[in-house]
Amino acid sequence: MNYLKLNRFSHHLQVSFARLNVICRSLYKLCAPDELKYRKNIDQVKLSDSSILAMLIWQTEIGIESQRRFCKFFVGLSHSRFNRRARMLLPLMRRIRQAWNQEVKIAGEFLIIDSFPVPVCQPIRNYRVKIFRGIADIGYKATKKIYYYGFKMHALVSDDGYLLDYAVTKASVHDAKETTELMINAHPINHYLLGDEGYLGKDLAAELKGMVYVLWTPYRKNMKGAKKHNNHQLMAIRRTIESDFSLLSYYNAENNRARSLAGFQQRLEIAILAYNMAYCLERFN
DSSP: OOGGGOOOOOOOOOOOHHHHHHHHHHHHHHHOOHHHHTOTTGGGOSSOHHHHHHHHHHHHHHTOOOHHHHHHHHOSSOHHHHHHHHHHTHHHHHHHHHHHHHHOOOOSSEEEEEEEEEESSOGGGTTTOOTTBTTBEEEEETTTTEEEEEEEEEEEEETTSOEEEEEEEETTSOGGGGHHHHHHHHOOSOOEEEOOGGGOOHHHHHHHHHTTOEEEOOOOTTSTTHHHHOOHHHHHHHHHHHHHHHHHHHTTSSSOOOSSHHHHHHHHHHHHHHHHHHHHHHHHO
8 A cells, every 4th residue: 555645534524513413413303212312201301312412522522621611601501400411411422423333434445553541630749630540540651651540441443544443441551451352342444453562462362363453563673573564554554543643632532521420421522423424524525
C-alpha cells in the first residue's frame, strides 16, 4: 500500500446545530430502545431525548469542557437534570455505535491498535484522590514520563480513521492484555493488525494468528533484524492513529471530568460518537 495515497476521513465535526438535531432525531428513531422511547412521563419533557443527544455532541464539538457552564448558557435545564437525562442516553449511544459498525464498510486494508491514558486528577493528587477507588489505579504515561491516576483506553481504529471498538481498563494494565478481547468483540473483516512496540511478543502474535489475524509491530532498534523488519510505510500507517487520538482528545475523551462511573462512560461514548459521526459525514456526503 502506498501510504501517500491513503485516504483519511477523521476530521473535525463541522455541522450546524439544526442539521445535527435532524441527524440525532433520525438516529433516535432507528436505535433508541423501547424502554427509553416509552418510559413514564416522556410526553411531558421540555427537551426531547434526541435534542439532548444533539446538545451533548455539539458541546463536544465546540469544546466546552464544563457541563455546568454549558447548561448555564445553552440549555434550558438545570445542571443536575441535564446530567441525569444525559446518563439515561448511554444505552442509545452504544446502540448507535454498534449500528454504525454494521453499516460502515471500512475502506482500508489495515487495522491499528493503541492506547492512551485517561487521568482523573492531577499527578500531585495520585495518592490522595478518592474517586474511582478500586476501579482506577496508577499507570505510567511514557510520552510525558509521568505517573498518573486513572484509566487507560484501548482503541481499535481502521487505517482510514473509523473507530471500531474500545475498552477501558485500569491505568496499570499492559496494552497487549486487551488486544484479543477487542478483536473478538469487534470481529473485523480486516486481517492485518498494526501495533507499536508495546504489542511485541510471540504469545500475542500466536494467539491472534489462531484467530486468523496477522499482527505486525516494529522491532526495537537494538533487536536483531530491526533494520530489515521495520517497514517505513507500515510504521507511517501505524502512526496515523496518533492523529485520531489527537482528535479524540479534542473531543475530551482524554480529559474526562466526570466524577461517577456512569458519567465517565457517557462522556467517553459521546466523544467517540462525535468522532465517528465526523468520519461518516465526510466519507458518505
